[in-house]
Amino acid sequence: METIGGDAHVHRYGWAGLWSAVASLIFLWSMVQQYVPAQLEDYLTTLARRLHTAMSPYVTISIDEHIPDSFSRSEAYVSTEAYLSATCASSARRLRADHAPGSDRLRVAVDDHEEVVDQFRGAKLWWRKTKMLPRSNIISWSAREEARRMYCLTFHYRHRGLVDALYLPHVLAEGRAAIVRNRQRRLFTNNPSSLWSGYYGRTWSHVKLEYPSTYATLGMDPGKKQAIIDDLDMFRDGKDYYASVGKAWKRGYLLFGPPGTGKSTMIAAMANYLDYDIYDLELTAVKNNTELRRIFIETTGKSIIVVEDIDCSIDLTGKRKTREKKDKGSKKKKTTLPTPAGGREDEDSKVTLSGLLNFIDGLWSTCGGERIIVFTTNHKEKLDPALIRRGRMDSHIEMSYACFESFKVLAKNYLHIADHELFHEIRQLLGEVDMSPADVAENLMPKSKNRDVDACLRKLIKALKQAKEEALAKALVGTDDKEETQGDDDSNSSEEEGNEKK
Template sequence: IHSQENHLFRRTSAYIKSLLSLEDSDFVSLFSGDKPGDVVLSLDSDRPVTVLDTFFHAQITWICQKNELVLKIRSRDKKRVLLPYIQHIHKVADDIEQRKNKELRIYLNRSLGNGDDIDGQWRSFPFVHPSSFDTVVLDDQVKSKVKGDLELFLKSKQYYNKIGRVWRRSYLLYGGSGTGKSTFAATMAKLLSYDLYDIDLSKELDGSALKVLLMQTTRRSLILVENLDWYLMGKSTAVSLSAVLNFMDGVVS
C-alpha cells in the first residue's frame, strides 16, 4: 500500500498506530500528543518497522516505512482472513476518527430514594486520570496477558456476531480496599479510549434499577461494577446473585 493519494493507506496507518503490539516493535518514533502529557507512537520513520498483528487466529505482519506498508500473511490464511481483515481495518479507522476529538467521560450512578425516577440516574464528569496501563503496578506477565486479551477482543466482533453472542468482555478483580482495582479499570478505559461507567452497588439498587442503568450506557464503554461482595453478602443471596447475573449476562446486557 503506497501513500500517494491513497485513502486505504491513511486508514491502515491509523489502524496500525492503534495496535497495542506497536509498543513491542524494535523502532518507532515518539511525538507529543494533543493533550498535555500524551505521548504518541508513530510510524513516520525512514527505517522499516515491523508490527505484528493477529486476526481470526492468523498471524499477520506489517512492514512499515514512511510511504509504504507491506502486509504479509500465510497463503493458507489469505482466502479465509484477508477480506474480513480489511473490513476490520476500515471499522477500526472509523472508530478512531469518531474518537479523535471526543472527550472521555466518567459516569457515576446516583443514589435512589423512595419514589425516585430511575431514568437519568447518571452523573458525568470529564475523565482525567493520571495513571496509564504502562504505569499501573501489576506483574508484567499479567499486564501483557491482559493487553493481548483486550487486543484480541477488539478484533473479534465479527466472530461474536457469527456465533450469536454479545460482543462483551468481563474481568473479575479481587482484592482489599486500596489495592488498585478501580485504577486498573480506569487504565483499561484509557487504553481503549472508552468512556467509564462506575456503578456502586452499595447505593441500594434492585435488579430493575440495574437493568435501567445498563440500558443507559453507550456502546464501546467500560462498565465498572464496585462493591459486588457487599451486594451479595448484604441481602438475600439468591435474589442478589440472580439480579447480578441478569445484569451481567441478561438480554439487555
C-alpha cells in the same frame, strides 16, 4: 418606461398582497387550531402530505432521536448530528452551542428548525432538524421530555438508489468517526432513584475522567501485564468473532486481591488503553432489578461498567443464614431461609443475585455491544460461584503484593532509575515480605524537589525490614496461642479419660 414602471409597481404590490394573505391565514390557523379536534387535524395533515407527495418529485427520510419503545437514543440520530456538525454546520444560520464534556471549547451543532445543504457525488441533499412538541398548552417538564426531535433528509427521487446504498452508510461511518475524534473519556455514576426527578430523569451523571494511569506506569509483573493487554486487544477487535460464535460482545473481569494492590489503577489503565468511558455502578443506590436493567440500557458502547467491592455492596455470597425453630415436643430444628438482599431484614435494596446475573450474562446483557464488566473484591472466597464463573467473569486477575519486577517499574516511575546498588537487598526483602504496591510507591515518593534516590530506597528498605519483624512477631504469637490451645485440649482430654475410668 411608464408601462414597465407600472408593471413593476403592480408586481411589487401583488406580492405584498400575497404575503399579507399568507400571514393572515397563518394567524387564523393558529387561532383556530386549538379548537380543531385532534382527529380532524391528523386527517388534514395526512391529506396535505399526500397532496405534497403526489405533486413533489422529492423524497424525505426522517431519523428520530429516540428508538420507539426504547429508553436509549438512536445511534443513527447521534451519528447524523455528529456528521452534520463536522461537515455542514458552517453553512447554517442558526446554531446551537453547548459545552463538550471535558473540553475547554464549545461544541456547535445545527439548531432546531434549521436547514443545511450537503453535496454527495453530484447529488444535492437537504437536512432539516425539526422539533415537535406534544399537544399541550401547559409547558411542564414532562411535556419537554416528550418533545420529539428528528433529522429530515430530502432529495430528488432519482437519487434514491445512491442515498440508500452509499450516502446513508457514509453519514453513519463519518459520524461515528467524528464522535471518536471528539470524545472525551468520562467517569459516570448512577443517580439515586429518589433524585431522578431532580436530575430531570437522568440515570447517570458524569465528570471528566482524568486518572492518568497507564500500563506503562502500572506496577505489575511485565508478563502478566502483557497477557492482559493482549486479551483487551482481542476483545476490542473481536466484533465479528463474537458474532460468529453466537456470544454478546462483552467481557467480564474479576480483579481480586488485598487492599492497595492496584485494582482501581488497573481499571483506569484499561479505560485509557481502550479509550473507553467508565460507569461506576453503586448497587446500594439501585432500588430493584427493573431499575438495574434500565441503568444498564442507559450505558453506551465502548465502556467499562465497574462494581467495586462487590462483596460489600449487597449480599451476593449465595450463602443462607440459619434460624432456629422450636417444634412442639421435639428438639430444636434448623431451618434455612433466604437472606434478604443486602443481608438486612428491612429490604432497603431489592436487587437480587438472579437480577445481577441477568444483568451480567442474561438476555438484557445483549442490549448493545463492546462493553466490559469489572468486579473488584478483597475476598474472592466470599462470592457466589455462580456470579464469577467463566462466561460471566471471563478472566480472573489476581492483584498480588509487590514483587521485584513491579518494584522496578515503580522505581522508574518515581525515581527515574533502572538500577541501583541497593536493588539486591530490596529484591531479597520483597521475596520474604508481603507489601502492597501502594505501600512501596509511598516509600519511594520523594519528600523534596532534590529527589534523593538513596534516601528513598533506604526508606523502603527500612519499611520492609519493619514489616518483616512485625510478621515474625505475629507468627510467634500465633504459634504460642496454638500451643496453649493444644495444651488446654490435652488437659481436657486427660480429665475426661479419668472421669470415664471412675
